[in-house]
Structure formats: C-alpha cells, structure tokens
Amino acid sequence: MQSAADRREALKAVYEQARRCEKCPQLAATRTTVVFGSGNADADLMFVGEAPGANEDKQGLPFVGQAGKLLERLLGEIGLDRKEVWISNVLKCRPPGNRDPHPNEIEACQDYLWRQIELIEPRVLSTLGNFSTKLLRADPTGITRLHGQAEVRVIGPRAVRLYPLYHPAAALYTPSMLETLRADFARIPDLLAQPAPDQPEPVPEVAPQPEPMPVPELAPKPETEREQLGLF
Numbered sequence: 001m002q003s004a005a006d007r008r009e010a011l012k013a014v015y016e017q018a019r020r021c022e023k024c025p026q027l028a029a030t031r032t033t034v035v036f037g038s039g040n041a042d043a044d045l046m047f048v049g050e051a052p053g054a055n056e057d058k059q060g061l062p063f064v065g066q067a068g069k070l071l072e073r074l075l076g077e078i079g080l081d082r083k084e085v086w087i088s089n090v091l092k093c094r095p096p097g098n099r100d101p102h103p104n105e106i107e108a109c110q111d112y113l114w115r116q117i118e119l120i121e122p123r124v125l126s127t128l129g130n131f132s133t134k135l136l137r138a139d140p141t142g143i144t145r146l147h148g149q150a151e152v153r154v155i156g157p158r159a160v161r162l163y164p165l166y167h168p169a170a171a172l173y174t175p176s177m178l179e180t181l182r183a184d185f186a187r188i189p190d191l192l193a194q195p196a197p198d199q200p201e202p203v204p205e206v207a208p209q210p211e212p213m214p215v216p217e218l219a220p221k222p223e224t225e226r227e228q229l230g231l232f
C-alpha cells in the first residue's frame with residue numbers, strides 16, 4: 001500500500017512522461033499543451049471524458065470550455081467542486097479540428113489513463129460519453145444503453161464503481177439529455193457513500209526462477225520422426 005503522498009509523486013512522474021509524449025506524431029505536432037488531467041490526486045470520484053478541445057489545449061486543463069462549465073454546474077448541484085474530483089480524458093492531446101480520436105491514438109494513450117486510475121485510486125469512476133465508456137468497459141455497448149447504471153469493474157489492478165454518464169457537450173444543446181444527465185448526477189452522492197468495492201488480490205511477485213538444469217544431448221531420432229517434428 002502506497003501513501004497518498006507517494007501516489008501523488010508517482011502521478012507527477014507520469015505527468016512528466018506524458019508532457020513530452022510523441023507517440024502520436026500528428027497530435028504531438030499540432031497540440032499546444034498536453035492536457036494530463038486536473039483536480040485532487042487522491043479523489044474518490046474521477047471523470048474521464050474524450051479529448052481536449054481548443055480551450056483545453058490552450059490552457060492545459062481539461063473541461064474548461066462550455067462543456068466544462070456545465071460539468072462544474074452539475075458538480076455544484078451535488079455539493080462538489082472540481083478541485084475535489086479528478087478530471088481527465090481518454091486522449092491527453094487535442095485531435096486537430098476536434099475530430100474523433102483514432103483507435104491507434106486511444107491505444108497509444110491508454111497507459112497514461114491506467115496509471116492515473118492506479119495511482120489516484122478512485123472509488124467511483126464516471127465515464128463521460130461513448131469513447132471513455134467503451135474503452136473502460138472494453139466493450140462496444142454505447143452510452144445510451146448504459147448511462148446511469150453503476151457496475152463494479154476491475155480496471156487494471158483496481159476494482160471501481162464504474163458509472164457511465166452522457167457527455168456534457170452532448171447535453172449542452174439537448175434539454176432532455178441535460179435532464180437525464182442531471183438525474184444521473186444526482187445518484188453520485190449515494191455511490192460515493194457505498195463501501196469501496198473489494199479489491200482483487202494483488203498479483204504475486206514472480207519468484208526468481210532456479211537455474212535451468214543442463215539438458216542432456218539427445219540421441220539422433222530416426223529419419224521419419226525427425227521430419228514429423230520439423231513440421232512444428
């Protein structure tokens with residue numbers, strides 16, 4: 001068990017790595033900043049959106065545009081401030097023109113997200129929209145079917161209460177979706193009040209292997225058997 005201070009230091013080291021990341025050449029060439037995530041590094045509640053937009057790219061912070069204002073308002077309605085939670089995205093760099101993240105970019109970036117989940121140790125992890133929901137559930141089922149339904153999931157080494165929500169950007173211009181998002185948000189305090197999910201057994205360290213025994217020379221096989229073995 002690492003202390004919160006140790007986990008915070010480790011998270012900073014991951015940020016240092018991410019800040020210089022060039023795994024996606026197009027994103028590295030077009031971004032202004034890497035938007036790693038922000039908030040409480042020991043938060044019980046973590047949000048994962050899709051990718052930074054233009055405002056986030058300029059400021060280096062997630063969810064600071066219109067969708068971010070809505071996220072802050074919904075958090076306020078349940079008595080939370082963005083400083084108390086961790087807010088992040090599937091991609092840490094802005095896709096040019098706000099295009100959808102490409103599958104190879106999601107794959108290249110996902111380790112940063114797994115490390116954040118591992119080090120922040122949230123109890124409730126809310127995915128915002130389809131990209132984060134599909135990635136974290138490792139399943140193509142969409143947000144329309146899943147929103148508002150919490151489930152315990154093991155993600156990397158941690159069990160969390162995964163709680164998919166509509167993306168605030170989608171709710172900005174659709175009043176009925178906003179009401180659904182608000183109603184789903186209203187259940188977050190209850191989820192946070194539930195006991196933390198049981199954690200999976202840690203994977204034991206692999207014990208050092210004994211030196212291999214010397215293999216005795218085998219007598220040459222008869223011709224037919226040698227040909228059979230050669231097939232494999």
Ligand code: URA
Pocket residue numbers: 049050051052053056061062063064065067068089169
């Ligand atoms: N949309 C997202 O998914 N993430 C942000 O940071 C901003 C808008």
